[in-house]
Amino acid sequence: MNYIKLMMAFDISGNNIVEQKEFVELIENAMIYTNSDQLPASPRGGDSPPVNAKRASPKGKNQDAVPMPATLNLVDTINSQDRLNAKQSINYMKELLEVEKRVEDPNDDIEKIFDKITAWKKKAGDLDQQEKMVAKMLKPKNKLKIHNMKTVLQKLNELKSKIGLDNDEVSIIAYSSIDRDWFTNMIIMQGEFLKWFNLNFEGEGREEMDFIDSKTS
Numbered sequence: 001m002n003y004i005k006l007m008m009a010f011d012i013s014g015n016n017i018v019e020q021k022e023f024v025e026l027i028e029n030a031m032i033y034t035n036s037d038q039l040p041a042s043p044r045g046g047d048s049p050p051v052n053a054k055r056a057s058p059k060g061k062n063q064d065a066v067p068m069p070a071t072l073n074l075v076d077t078i079n080s081q082d083r084l085n086a087k088q089s090i091n092y093m094k095e096l097l098e099v100e101k102r103v104e105d106p107n108d109d110i111e112k113i114f115d116k117i118t119a120w121k122k123k124a125g126d127l128d129q130q131e132k133m134v135a136k137m138l139k140p141k142n143k144l145k146i147h148n149m150k151t152v153l154q155k156l157n158e159l160k161s162k163i164g165l166d167n168d169e170v171s172i173i174a175y176s177s178i179d180r181d182w183f184t185n186m187i188i189m190q191g192e193f194l195k196w197f198n199l200n201f202e203g204e205g206r207e208e209m210d211f212i213d214s215k216t217s
Contacts, residue, residue: 075185077145084150084186092149092186099171106172113169114201120163127200134197137162149174149186152193 075083084092103109124133137159144151156170165173177193178186195211 074146074179074182074187078148078151078185078187079142079144082144082148082150084148088150089184089186095171096175099168099175102168103172109169109172113165113172113196116164116169117197118201121197131198138194138197146190147188147193149178149188152177152188 121130121134124130138155140147140151140155147155152174153170156165156174159165160167160170173193173196174188177188177196179189199211
């Protein structure tokens with residue numbers, strides 16, 4: 001993970017600012033206790049280091065120190081009930097290949113997605129009202145720290161009829177937002193996903209142009 005992607009991981013809300021609340025929450029997550037000696041495997045393979053770190057009891061209270069994980073990775077930020085097993089990850093990869101077969105010219109599809117999202121946002125009113133509407137609509141029903149393919153598709157399927165997206169367009173948004181460093185875990189780059197909805201594609205700003213280039217090249 002390079003520096004930019006590391007900062008994106010810190011930016012949980014995807015607003016390009018690492019807020020104090022986000023940073024504190026990440027630190028707290030890193031200090032989660034566990035009574036298990038089995039740690040999640042590294043996405044790059046290899047064994048996880050042994051659990052041997054201990055934390056002193058708070059406020060000087062005399063109680064047994066509890067071992068905590070020696071490592072914490074992005075997979076740990078996915079709610080346990082949403083984490084993918086190997087079979088689910090493989091099925092998502094197969095679906096990606098099927099979408100690639102059906103989509104003849106992704107450039108045309110991406111332009112259609114831009115147009116549909118822009119039209120949907122305009123119904124909310126001015127830019128400020130659009131921003132508030134998008135934030136409300138993208139808010140997950142269940143609390144989560146970061147999306148994976150399962151949760152992002154759940155959210156997109158809630159919105160597709162409102163925006164007028166078809167199944168392949170939903171897949172294009174989701175699969176183009178995957179963090180390549182965590183491809184096997186199907187973890188979504190939060191900032192990249194939110195750009196589909198937060199950028200003004202009618203404008204000619206550098207950020208909008210760079211985003212379009214990254215999706216069509």
